[in-house]
Amino acid sequence: MHKSGFVNILGKPNVGKSTLMNALLGEKLSIITPKAQTTRHRILGIANDDDYQIVFSDTPGIIKPGYKLQEHMMSFVYSALEDADLFILMTEPDNDFTDEKTLTKLKNTSIPVMLLINKIDLTTMEKVIAKSEQWKRDFPSFMVLPVSALNNFNLDKVMDKILEVIPENPPYFPKDELTDRPLRFFVAEIVREKILLNYQKEIPYSVEVSVEEYREEEKLVRIRCVIYVARNSQKGILIGHKGSALKKIGTQARKDIEEFIGKQVFIELHVKVSKNWRDDEMQLGRFGYR
Structure with a gap:
């Protein structure tokens, strides 16, 4: 059974x-x-x-x-x-x-x-x-x-x-699957988690993370993420003095991503302004909110 x-x-x-x-x-x-x-x-x-x-x-x-x-x-x-x-x-x-x-x-x-x-x-x-x-x-x-x-x-x-x-049924998914989401989704979520943990006030609720590149090589995985913010002022806060805040996020995220995928990771983080994306249906659709 x-x-x-x-x-x-x-x-x-x-x-x-x-x-x-x-x-x-x-x-x-x-x-x-x-x-x-x-x-x-x-x-x-x-x-x-x-x-x-x-x-x-x-x-x-x-x-x-x-x-x-x-x-x-x-x-x-x-x-x-x-x-x-x-x-x-x-x-x-x-x-x-x-x-x-x-x-x-x-x-x-x-x-x-x-x-x-x-x-x-x-x-x-x-x-x-x-x-x-x-x-x-x-x-x-x-x-x-x-x-x-x-x-x-x-x-x-x-x-x-x-x-x-739960009823008697055959499996709905292959037995070796843990989720229906791709690796890219979890990479973006890990980066967003580090932002949530390191910033206060409106910043955590004004960011969205997009994985623009995920390339597996023989010994490591190269990842490039863009962090979108709603306003120009948030971009400076997120990056920090001489990029120190963004570098901290990248270091913390890299460690968790390496543990998650079991491989060495090289990660680049960039910050872009996407004005009022939280109220823009086209941008929300691009971020997977459909």
Whole structure:
């Protein structure tokens, strides 16, 4: 008997969706930072074993869109609400999930819903118990489970529940595949992660990374990325004094990319201004937001 199924992970920004998927896969596919809206795309991660294949979908955090980029991000979320074998809604003990559109959809769906109360290591057991009881009372059809994705607490129970729910099916993807995304996508995401971690205020939310060249040679991989910013003033901040800030980003990204692809990397980073790209449908389409 072989089981295969699609599991879509939903929740507000910074609730631990990417941490959960990476932990269940045993691989870092989704970038993780303390900043909200780190995940912009819907990313598939595939867990394979002899008798099962679980296709996880990590989605952007649910927000009220403020510009066209965020509208596209939310379209990825709502498409993830349309079809799956299991929905995982991630919440926190100290923050209520209040998106009525999502809650109504999940309450009325015939698809099983697992509600995970994450980050229980950051609060009291009394709060966790109270929040669990509240969710069970308000949504009796949900499977409610307290977890700590960061510390792998109760994730074995999460996997057991997933395997109970997903149907008997042949694999949807080849068994040696970990994701549906190409290497170039993850290279761009690693560079963007370093920007998110090293800059404050509007810079992290105003950049997009495009891999213009990815060339494999015998002993190394040559990569050229362009970092697009929305305004001229952001370009200078990103580059830094005599290029020092950009060089730091490149060094940090190179190390992670080498670990990810298992090969020596030479990376060039360039910065260009693409005015107001976050509200420009043509530019958003070029960056893969369709």
